[in-house]
Amino acid sequence: MNSIIEVNDLVKRYGDFTALNHLNLEVQQGEILGLLGPNGSGKTTAINCILALLRYDHGSIKVFDQAMTPASKDAKRRIGYVMQSVGVIDELNVRENIDYFCSLYVSDAKKRKQMVSEAIEFVGLQDFQKRMPKKLSGGLLRRLNIACGIAHKPELIILDEPTVAVDPQSRNNILEGIKELNRLGATVLYTSHYMEEVEQLCDRITIIDGGKKIAEGTKSELIAQTNSSEKIYAEVGDLSEAQLETLRKLPFVAEAVLNHGELCVSCGKGDNNLSALLAAFEKHKIDFGHIRNQLPTLNDLFLEITGKELRDTHA
Ligand SMILES: Nc1ncnc2c1ncn2[C@@H]1O[C@H](COP(=O)(O)OP(=O)(O)OP(=O)(O)O)[C@@H](O)[C@H]1O
Ligand SMILES: [Mg+2]
Secondary structure, eight states: OOEEEEEEEEEEEETTEEEEEEEEEEEETTOEEEEEOOTTSSHHHHHHHHTTSSOOSEEEEEETTEEOOTTOHHHHHTEEEEOSSOOOOTTSOHHHHHHHHHHTTOOOHHHHHHHHHHHHHHHTOGGGTTOOGGGSOHHHHHHHHHHHHHTTOOSEEEEESTTTTOOHHHHHHHHHHHHHHHHTTOEEEEEESOHHHHHHHOSEEEEEETTEEEEEEOHHHHHHTOSOOOEEEEEOSOOOHHHHHHHHTSTTEEEEEEETTEEEEEEOSOSOHHHHHHHHHHHTTOOOOOEEEEOOOHHHHHHHHHSSOSGGGOO
């Protein structure tokens, strides 16, 4: 696999504060890499270093196999950057904004017209081409921000929390759009503090906290690193202590507790826990109503490594 971005041992300090603490990060060609971390963990700082917009104190960064510097014009032309803070020009309408950002990379006006039209269609802003940014809803403004970043058809797209403050439907559109760009060949670096988004979108995930990488892998590789296990919840009404003991002795059961008529079974690491439990219910004549299972999440892993909840850190 070719590395499109290689960050080695990156240290970035703001005065006495260390924002990136020996960070390593790799984005491989053709993948969607999710950079997941709570607010203030250093995601935007890492991106700004990668794009040579920010000086750093130690380490090295390669993009497209070349050292990245402020003068790396060729590399920058091949990158699309969608900033966390919407960066459009208030005096230009939707179409003019996209055309302006595209013109920074593409000088041929005819070619650009085509690219701008495609970008507008891609983010679904056909009906708003003449609208000024201030008159757009939050979701539409985010879509414009994305169109400005991708109109020149970059090979590498870096998106910094593009769905913050966006309603669920627009968020889904944005995520589907990013998947489509990836299918069309773009490599994607996507930052978020929303675990579910990164789980849904990304091939691989790097989790950072306090400017450090704390875990990386595919979703299933990360989940396999947790000590947490699948939990099955079943409405069972009343169970005798003897029935509970029987369940606890089943080989795949680590723990079984009854709480207000709901049985919670914590399972071992194996597969097919649900069907094994259903078979046990039948064998031991345990009636049940609603039943659901909960697989371990990235939040469990984050909690185990850092002792705090990823969820609680949402803005
Ligand atoms: N210019 C700056 N001067 C001083 N400290 C800064 C500066 N920019 C960022 N920081 C601090 O560095 C840390 C990392 O910030 P950064 O913006 O990279 O985090 P983030 O992961 O992008 O957070 P968020 O999810 O809120 O966007 C934070 O503690 C932040 O307060
Ligand atoms: Mg940020």
